[in-house]
Amino acid sequence: MKIxxxxxxxxxxxxKIRLIQLKRELISLGWWRVILICxxxxxxxxxxxxxxxxxxxxxxxxGFIGLITAMIHIYxxxxxxxxxxxxxxxxxxxxxxxxxxxxxxxxxxxTIHWYCLFALLCFDFVLSxxxxxxxxxxxxxxxxxxxxxxxxxxxxxxRKNSWFLSGLYLLALALLKYPYASLFILWIMLAIxxxxxxxxxxxxxxxxxxxxxxxxxxxxxxxxxxxxxVFSIPILxxxxxxxxxxxxxxxxxxxxxxxxxxxxxLSKYAVYEPKQDLSANNLLVxxxxxxxxxxxxxxxxxxxxLLMSIRAYRKSLHNLNLYLDAYY
Numbered sequence: 001m002k003i004x005x006x007x008x009x010x011x012x013x014x015x016k017i018r019l020i021q022l023k024r025e026l027i028s029l030g031w032w033r034v035i036l037i038c039x040x041x042x043x044x045x046x047x048x049x050x051x052x053x054x055x056x057x058x059x060x061x062x063g064f065i066g067l068i069t070a071m072i073h074i075y076x077x078x079x080x081x082x083x084x085x086x087x088x089x090x091x092x093x094x095x096x097x098x099x100x101x102x103x104x105x106x107x108x109x110x111t112i113h114w115y116c117l118f119a120l121l122c123f124d125f126v127l128s129x130x131x132x133x134x135x136x137x138x139x140x141x142x143x144x145x146x147x148x149x150x151x152x153x154x155x156x157x158x159r160k161n162s163w164f165l166s167g168l169y170l171l172a173l174a175l176l177k178y179p180y181a182s183l184f185i186l187w188i189m190l191a192i193x194x195x196x197x198x199x200x201x202x203x204x205x206x207x208x209x210x211x212x213x214x215x216x217x218x219x220x221x222x223x224x225x226x227x228x229x230v231f232s233i234p235i236l237x238x239x240x241x242x243x244x245x246x247x248x249x250x251x252x253x254x255x256x257x258x259x260x261x262x263x264x265x266l267s268k269y270a271v272y273e274p275k276q277d278l279s280a281n282n283l284l285v286x287x288x289x290x291x292x293x294x295x296x297x298x299x300x301x302x303x304x305x306l307l308m309s310i311r312a313y314r315k316s317l318h319n320l321n322l323y324l325d326a327y328y
Contacts, residue, residue: 014082014092015099036188040168043185047175049107058113064174065104066123069097073127083131093128147227152205154227157196165192169235176238179246183253186235190257191289193228194264198282203274203323213320217313220265228261256302260289263305266312272319 026034048065051057073093082089098105098121108117147154158165168189175181209216236254240247267285268278288308292301 015096018096018100036191037164039188040164040171043175043181044167044171045103045107047171048104049111052108052111052113052116055113058111058116062108062116062120065101066120066127069101069124070127073097073130079131089131090128094125097124097127147230148223151223151227152201153196154193154224157193161192161195165189168192172235173238176235177242179243180249182235182239183250186232187253187257187289187292190228190260191286193261194282194286194289197264197268198278200268200272200274200276200278206272206320206323211324213317213324216320216324217266217269217316220269221262224261224265225258228257232257256292256305259309260285260292260305263288263309263312266309266316270312270315270319272316272323274323 026037048061051061079089082092101120101124105117105120108114108120147158149155168185172182172185172189175185206216209219211219232254236250239250243250263285264282267281271278271281285305285308288301288304292305
């Protein structure tokens with residue numbers, strides 16, 4: 001009896017630590033990212049509940065959630081720590097996965113395919129027996145093949161937001177058959193991409209290209225447009241396949257996305273100073289981008305990013321003269 005009490009106490013403390021870690025991570029993200037996460041959770045819950053009510057969608061959802069749990073388990077980095085604590089790893093793993101799956105399990109229980117929750121719990125139990133962890137690559141050797149090597153903003157930004165962006169990206173692909181849902185998520189992801197431009201690189205980096213301000217800006221826009229095109233084309237192409245009658249709407253969203261991406265880049269260089277943090281400036285353009293989603297108000301904001309981009313382009317040329325004047 002005493003041993004069971006000790007285990008329950010240890011398990012309770014493990015779950016408490018996980019909740020503290022989750023709270024710390026959310027605080028570090030900032031309030032606007034937390035809002036995006038809440039939107040993501042709400043959309044995910046709605047999608048899970050909707051798909052769990054139909055066949056074979058219930059099996060796809062159960063398998064998809066199991067796959068995500070398996071990825072988390074395989075790549076988690078605290079297995080050695082849990083092992084050396086002397087705790088029963090099997091029970092710890094299973095309790096963690098079951099605890100954090102409660103919202104999903106509740107949604108499953110509210111549908112006619114409620115039995116899938118038992119299949120998911122059985123999968124989590126079997127998964128808890130696995131202690132394999134793949135060898136980790138050196139951080140310096142980790143690259144993203146679709147991003148040009150000189151696009152350091154995207155490389156750094158995706159590393160910092162990899163899990164969040166991956167979740168949204170998978171959700172966008174999963175919702176392709178629903179009108180506008182994937183386009184909405186793509187717009188949300190572009191707000192995250194905006195955060196890639198809140199830090200100014202050192203002077204040595206912008207000096208590498210040895211270009212005058214105008215050519216430097218044009219090269220920058222071309223490079224980042226290319227990255228965004230490769231990033232967004234699977235979602236846009238998939239959306240056009242499912243909704244061929246509204247292809248023009250996807251094209252409008254793509255064009256507006258490029259305009260807003262231009263604003264993110266140009267507003268950075270309009271006030272560029274080496275190694276400076278531009279969080280306040282970045283927050284403004286991000287809010288404008290997100291407000292375009294608001295019904296009624298959003299439609300009047302469409303010309304704003306274009307006008308601001310033109311103004312920021314002129315300011316960028318003037319500001320960069322201070323740093324790139326040797327290349328005229």
